[in-house]
Amino acid sequence: xxxxxxxxxxxxHGYQKAAKLLPLVTVKQGIEKLETIAEILEDYQAEAIDxxxxxxxxxxxxxxxSVYDETYQEIxxxxxxxxxxxxxxxxxxFVSILMEEAELQEVITWYQHAMQGDSDAQLALGKFYKTIxxxxxxxxxxxxxxxxxxxxxxxxxxxYYFDGIGFDKNFKKAFTCYxxxxxxxxxxxxxxxxxxxxxxEYVEKDVQRAFELFSIAAELGVAESMYTVGYMYKNGIxxxxxxxxxxHWFRKSALSGDDYAANHLGQEAFEQDNGEDALYWFQMAxxxxxxLGKFNLGFCYESGTGTPRNIKKAKYWYQQAALLxxxxxxxxxxxx
Numbered sequence: 632x633x634x635x636x637x638x639x640x641x642x643x644h645g646y647q648k649a650a651k652l653l654p655l656v657t658v659k660q661g662i663e664k665l666e667t668i669a670e671i672l673e674d675y676q677a678e679a680i681d682x683x684x685x686x687x688x689x690x691x692x693x694x695x696x697s698v699y700d701e702t703y704q705e706i707x708x709x710x711x712x713x714x715x716x717x718x719x720x721x722x723x724x725f726v727s728i729l730m731e732e733a734e735l736q737e738v739i740t741w742y743q744h745a746m747q748g749d750s751d752a753q754l755a756l757g758k759f760y761k762t763i764x765x766x767x768x769x770x771x772x773x774x775x776x777x778x779x780x781x782x783x784x785x786x787x788x789x790x791y792y793f794d795g796i797g798f799d800k801n802f803k804k805a806f807t808c809y810x811x812x813x814x815x816x817x818x819x820x821x822x823x824x825x826x827x828x829x830x831x832e833y834v835e836k837d838v839q840r841a842f843e844l845f846s847i848a849a850e851l852g853v854a855e856s857m858y859t860v861g862y863m864y865k866n867g868i869x870x871x872x873x874x875x876x877x878x879h880w881f882r883k884s885a886l887s888g889d890d891y892a893a894n895h896l897g898q899e900a901f902e903q904d905n906g907e908d909a910l911y912w913f914q915m916a917x918x919x920x921x922x923l924g925k926f927n928l929g930f931c932y933e934s935g936t937g938t939p940r941n942i943k944k945a946k947y948w949y950q951q952a953a954l955l956x957x958x959x960x961x962x963x964x965x966x967x
Contacts (some may be wrong), residue, residue: 636887637712637716640719649674649715656708664704665696668711675718678755682726686717692742699746706771728763741884745772750779765795777808784810786820793823802833813844818851842869844875849880857884858892885912890921897927906937917948922955942967943953 634654641650649671656667672694684688693710730738732893740757744752753776760769771793776784789808794799812820825844828837842863848856861880862947864873884892897912910931916924929948946967952960 633712637715637719641715644719646674651799660701662698663706665699668693668707671711672714680713680718682717682815683722685765686714686722688730688735688770689695690737690876694744695739697741697891698743700704700748702748703746706775709769709771735924738932745775746962748779748783750776750781753779754787756782756785757784766791770797777869780815782817785815786817786823789810789820789823802827802878806833813885818848818853818856821848821851822853822856822859829859838867838869840864849883852887854884854889854892857881858889859889861892861895875957885915888919890916890919890924893919894921894923894927897924901936906931906935908937909912910937917951920955920956922952922960925949925952925955926957926960926963929963933963 634657638650638653639654641647652667652671652674656664656671659667663901672690689710693707693714696707699707718871725803726891731741738756741752741756741759745756753772757769757772757776760766760772770788773784773787773791777788785808789805789812791797793805794800794810809820809824821844825848826832827842828834828844829841830836842860843860845856845863849860857880861877861884862871864870865877878896881892881896893912893916897909897916900906900908900912910928913924913927913931916923917928925948929945929952931937931945932948933945934940946964949960949963949967953964
């Protein structure tokens with residue numbers, strides 16, 4: 632927290648008492664720190680302020696806090712800074728976060744428990760903040776839960792490092808997080824851990840190791856891993872080619888919700904002149920709002936593949952695909 636700058640801003644806007652109290656927040660401990668924070672917010676008459684929705688939630692969480700672990704005091708000070716900055720310089724963020732009173736109380740309770748070291752509450756709080764597009768708030772709680780060994784939190788921290796959300800990408804840290812979570816049996820972390828071996832990201836590319844890990848994730852129910860195992864069997868990558876096993880995993884993946892697999896099976900059926908199966912798999916992907924599945928289904932109706940030719944239905948599915956951004960569907964509609 633930049634105390635000096637905040638003090639200047641507070642004084643400038645007429646909050647002399649809050650400016651005077653602010654330095655005490657960093658030196659006082661425990662209940663005295665919370666009492667000082669409450670005094671600062673009272674000087675603002677913060678209850679009457681029309682906060683942006685996200686800051687309003689944070690304000691309610693901080694005001695309800697009655698005890699905390701000193702381990703998390705930097706997060707508490709950070710949250711106070713966000714509240715003060717919103718009061719001094721309103722963001723006029725009109726994005727609406729609709730919450731019932733019971734839902735607000737739940738996130739307040741998560742905050743209270745998270746501040747006392749409850750890793751499950753820290754994880755829940757991280758997930759909530761992510762849903763309201765506050766990744767900067769979410770990450771610190773994911774990280775706190777990850778430091779406590781929570782596998783789901785380790786997975787999410789790995790995602791933040793892998794994608795570079797809020798900071799530069801760091802494949803080394805991502806790999807470490809995925810590995811730790813995978814060793815604890817986290818299915819999606821196992822998939823991502825395998826993928827880093829498959830692509831040679833941070834670690835040296837090792838398709839045999841990748842196949843082993845993808846197979847574990849597939850057995851744990853990860854549809855994406857099922858598809859990749861099928862792909863590796865089909866192309867003999869990291870394992871001997873086996874078209875029967877490839878098809879088994881493609882089918883299992885598609886039925887478990889993977890649209891790549893559904894479209895793949897549909898394309899295979901189309902190439903084998905099995906129109907009914909092609910229509911079945913494309914319909915499955917389309918019904919799950921997949922743009923390629925919608926386009927392929929439109930083509931089936933246009934060409935009469937697996938169904939009587941129906942230009943009206945073809946146009947409908949091309950329109951649905953185009954609405955999801957499919958460029959080929961847009962070109963088809965121009966032809967119509």
